[in-house]
Amino acid sequence: MKRIALLLLPLIWACGNSQVAGSGSQTGNSIVVGRILAGDSARGATGVIVYLRPLSWTSGQPAAEGALDSTWTDADGIYRFEGVPHDTYKIEARFSDSGWSRTVRANSNDNRVSEGALHLLGSLSVEVDLTDSLQGGKLEIYGLDRAMVIPTGAPADSEIHVVFDRLPVGLQTVRIWTRNRAYADTAVRIQPGATTHLDFDNMNGVPEGPHEDP
Numbered sequence: 001m002k003r004i005a006l007l008l009l010p011l012i013w014a015c016g017n018s019q020v021a022g023s024g025s026q027t028g029n030s031i032v033v034g035r036i037l038a039g040d041s042a043r044g045a046t047g048v049i050v051y052l053r054p055l056s057w058t059s060g061q062p063a064a065e066g067a068l069d070s071t072w073t074d075a076d077g078i079y080r081f082e083g084v085p086h087d088t089y090k091i092e093a094r095f096s097d098s099g100w101s102r103t104v105r106a107n108s109n110d111n112r113v114s115e116g117a118l119h120l121l122g123s124l125s126v127e128v129d130l131t132d133s134l135q136g137g138k139l140e141i142y143g144l145d146r147a148m149v150i151p152t153g154a155p156a157d158s159e160i161h162v163v164f165d166r167l168p169v170g171l172q173t174v175r176i177w178t179r180n181r182a183y184a185d186t187a188v189r190i191q192p193g194a195t196t197h198l199d200f201d202n203m204n205g206v207p208e209g210p211h212e213d214p
Contacts, residue, residue, distance in 0.1 A: 030084040030106035034113030044077020048095040055088045058140040059147035090143025099168035103212045119192035124164040128200040133178040142173040142210035173210040182207035
């Protein structure tokens with residue numbers, strides 16, 4: 001079987017909504033607050049960029065006004081989002097080669113996210129046995145700005161080997177699309193400084209949506 005290796009470099013969401021949270025439109029009525037720690041210490045990590053994205057969102061989709069946002073942690077490692085529409089969100093913190101992520105339900109004026117400690121970014125390796133229906137499909141990660149199109153024109157018996165590099169530590173959900181439909185969603189846990197492996201053959205073929213952190 002011919003193997004094709006593809007490396008997906010990180011795509012950091014940096015659209016026009018990258019203003020400090022709370023300084024833009026206040027279309028929602030939720031507030032999301034959390035704190036990022038510097039590694040395993042109790043010291044807050046300052047100057048860390050923190051992204052807010054709907055958990056059900058994937059790269060290239062539209063989102064409600066105020067649902068995609070970013071901010072920076074203060075001197076105590078605290079971040080705050082205001083005017084957040086009610087939904088379930090993925091919080092992603094990123095600083096140099098470290099990161100962290102967590103899900104949170106925003107449905108009140110005070111939604112507290114559990115403290116997150118920065119750890120080395122990890123990677124996800126996905127092996128897909130290429131079929132005619134998968135060529136021109138897509139791989140996505142819910143709540144993160146990570147996606148790639150499965151190439152066309154490769155032999156039907158090829159195996160593509162995709163690496164999503166520089167992913168934040170935490171539970172992530174991978175969606176795979178054929179050309180015409182959502183094929184499957186699978187939860188994987190990204191470990192600090194390590195590569196997690198996912199084989200297409202082990203995916204259950206059910207597009208059940210993104211998984212929340214337990």
